[in-house]
Amino acid sequence: MAHPPRRRRLQALLAGVVALLTLAGLWTATAAGAAAAGCKVVYTIGGQWGGGFTANVAVTNLGDAINGWRLTWAFPAAGQSVTQAWNATVTAAGANVTATNVSYNGSLATNATASFGFNGAWNGSNPVPTAFALNGVACTGAPTTSSPTTPPTTPPTTPPTTPPTSPPAGNAAETVAAMQPGWNLGNSLDATGSDETSWGNPRVTEALLDGVKAQGFKSIRIPVTWGQHQGGSPSYTIEAAYLARVKEVVNWALADGFYVMINVHHDSWQWLNSMPGAKARYDATWNQIAAAFRDSSNKLVFESVNEPQFSDEGQSENYLDQLNTSFHTIVRGSGGGNATRLLVLPTLHTSADQAHLDALSTTIQKLNDRNIAATVHYYGYWPFSVNIAGTTTFDATTQADVNGYLDRSAAAFTAKGIPVILGEFGLLGFDRSLDAVEQGEKLKFFEYLGYYARQKNITTMLWDNGQHFDRTGLTWKDPELYAQMKASWTTRSGTASTDQVFLAKSAAITDKTVTLNPNGTTFAALKFNNADLVRGTDYTISGDQLTLKASLLTRLAGARDYGVNAKLSATFSAGVPWRITIISYDTPTVTAATGTTSAFTIPATFRGDRVATMEAKYADGTNAGPQNWTSYKEFAYTFLPNYTAGTVALTPEFFADVNDGAKVTLTLHFWSGAKVTYYVTKSGSTVTGTLQ
Missing domain, CATH: 2.60.40.10 (Immunoglobulins)
Structure with missing residues (x-):
């Protein structure tokens, strides 16, 4: 999405099929700052569906510290490709893939792990890669097990090992119902840079929170990333100034009358995914948060971790159970308001896949606590959410995906007296372009989702990283969308x-x-x-x-x-x-052009029309470009119209998966029903666009 560190997975489509490949080896340093030792790579297929899959890659540096990394591999089967990535810059030349660090994860200390994920496409088969190279040197031997600093096996303050025998008083369902509707203060205190403005949003002010309150929201989720503001082991002390800033923002929100939910956010993929070794740090973090907010209003809610994910996929449910259980024990054991505070526990990946719902249900039953809620996230049926594979409308399949997602969540929890919070919702395409989904179709999605969540007694919290509510002008960037969403809180709209x-x-x-x-x-x-x-x-x-x-x-x-x-x-x-x-x-027109694979645009006279989607095929009829399991390309990832400039840009990602020398037939589909054909040919880095 538009903010590089923000990740989204195709949770609604994941089949739950897991393939795990661990490769480890000795390598000789070739990059500055790297010394001879080893590396380990864990490549996990988190889910797979017809023509697509999602994967996570974790690379661990077993040698001396390095500053800047580059991981390379080759896909074993024709038709495998990367279509979208997060937490790394991923490029490809045919089957050969290169993933390089981004600004916030380039330094790898000894035994440190960097993780990134991607969505991919496949055609025929989807085997895992069998060889990787870090900074140009293959991983070919066994990993070492030494660590320069062995973390403690218990947190600084060891909590009780068993949960309370009797549940604390409270009514979680009543609290969660009072939290409807909710809003996310995204990409501020969760930013992984030096401060809350590092991802482009202004510093949070009381006026901003007042402005959000005036929009009718009853709760605010304040994602918080702690890792870059912590000291080392064994105490992992949170910087006093940062903790004070978080408390300041939380107190402003509480003073406004909000229910407030805080959590451990991007830490989930920065360091917490290296469980079980990360548990001591997790426990230390929650010990400090619990102590700092022990006496806060009971309108403050704690969420154990955002979108949990783990390098060892085979142990993921077990690791999440450990974290949720430890979180519960630490918070309840800290006393004060924390003894009865509402606690929110996520599923793995905050997904509503049935296996993840069942696993969390087991954990909650074990804890025997009536002040617990479950949380999942939802960003829609993926083809609709990003506009790919010709899914340009809020059709029956897209609506059925909403139903299934919320039905499963309600059956697993609300039907058993455990309330559910949809902690984040929106559309994935928003992170590349707010035009990725056509306005009317977008409105229908938000209208229906709000209505159906209400039928299932699920509290919703809009994900907003600055894309919706202007944090300076305190106005909605899309008032029509806000009006439709607000109406869905209480009624239906035609x-x-x-x-x-x-x-x-x-x-x-x-x-x-x-x-x-x-x-x-x-x-x-x-x-x-x-x-x-x-x-x-x-x-x-x-x-x-x-x-x-x-x-x-x-x-x-x-x-x-x-x-x-x-x-x-x-x-x-x-x-x-x-x-x-x-x-x-009238039917749009296009003209011939030349450019490069890094900067090519089709000159277009739109004549009042707008682009709905684009197809790409080779002369033999096979699909061209990324995601070649479909001829219809992903909006904004492969192409992007500019109605002011009069162009349709084809992205470097599109050309990275186009055969050199082959003519590609593009079909631009417009909302009027008009179609326009255009041809592009890549020769090295040069691109030629013609009308025939």
Whole structure:
């Protein structure tokens, strides 16, 4: 996503198939700062589906400290590729893959581990790689086991080894219900740089929290990353100034009346994934957090860890059980308000895969504590969420994915009296471009998700890393999206099959029909500039079919300038109106161009139209470019239209997986239904674009 350190996995699609490969070896130093010793690589396939998979790679430096690393490997099978990565910069030339560190994980001390993940594609088979090289030297032997500093086997303050025999008083379901709706202060105190502004957001202020409160939110999740503000073993002392800053922001939020949830956030992949060795540090961290907030308001909520993940995938559920159990014991044992404070426990990866739900359910039953809630995260059905494989609309499959995800969560927990918090939700495509999902389809997703979560008594917390609520102007960057989401907290809103009606400028205007989705409401009126249009004259209603008359469209189109000519509002008996935009267009045109694999754009005259998706194929009909299990490429990852500049950019990631010398046929699909064909040929780093 747009903020490099933020990770997203395809949790809704993971089949739970795990393949684990551990390679270790001796290597001779070739890079500055590296000395002869060894390295270990753990390559884990976290999930696999038809044509796609997700993987995690952990590389451990068993030699002297190095500053800057580069891991290389070759995929064993044709058709395997990396499509999206996090926590590393990943490039490929055919089957050969290179992953290099990013700014925040380039230094590897002895026995330190750096982890990164990626989404990949496969065709035919998906075997794990069999050889890796670190900084150009192969890992070929057995790993060493020595460590320059052996961490203690117990935390500085050893908690009791068993949970309380009787559960503390409290009503978790009541508390979680009161937290609805919630908002995330993302990419601020969880930033892994030197301070809370290092990922591009302004310093948190009281005014910001006041502004969020005014939007109707009842709870605020404040993700906190602690690792870069901690000393070494055995105490792992949190910097006093940083802890004081976290307390300041928490206290501001509590003073505003929020329920506040804090956690251990990006530590999950920075150091906590190296369990079991990281447990002493985890325990020390929570001992300090628990002590610092022991006497805070009972509206403060603790979440054990964000999106837990572990290098040893085969032990992941066991490690998470250990962490959640230890967290519970430490917090409850610290007394004060912590004895009855609501505690929130995640599933592995905060996924609603059934196996992960079952494992967490077992942990919660063991703890025998009525003040516990479960948490999962949801970013939608992946093809829709990132706009790939031709899934451009909120279709039946996408809706069914919402249902399944929340149904499983409710059955595993809420049906048993354990409340569920959807601790993060949104769309994955937002992290590359807010245009990745078309506006109306985006609105339908948020409308339905809010409604269905409400039916399942699941509290929702919007993920916002600065992309939604402007933290300086204190206004919504997309007021329409906010209005739709806010309405979903209490009611349903009517929608329609589309929010766009296209009028071809080169043709006569005719009646246009849109299918209404009342969603349990009743159609009330069709308005233009807040004035009611005349039913029977300007439009007709027959069942769920709204027909806009040619006479109305002619009047609204006026001179028929390209682009938006008018905006209508279909109002219903409840919820927010549905906007229908009237657009004049002609089929877009493109022109020939030259460029490079690092900077190539197709000159385009859009003539009022907008790009829905793009296909890429070779002359023999096989799929070209990344994610070659589908001809439809991922929006913003492989191509990105710029309507102001009049271009469609093809990314370096797209050309990295294009055969040299082969002509690729691109088909640009537009929302009007128009299609435009264009051809590109890569020759080394040079790209030529033609019309035939």
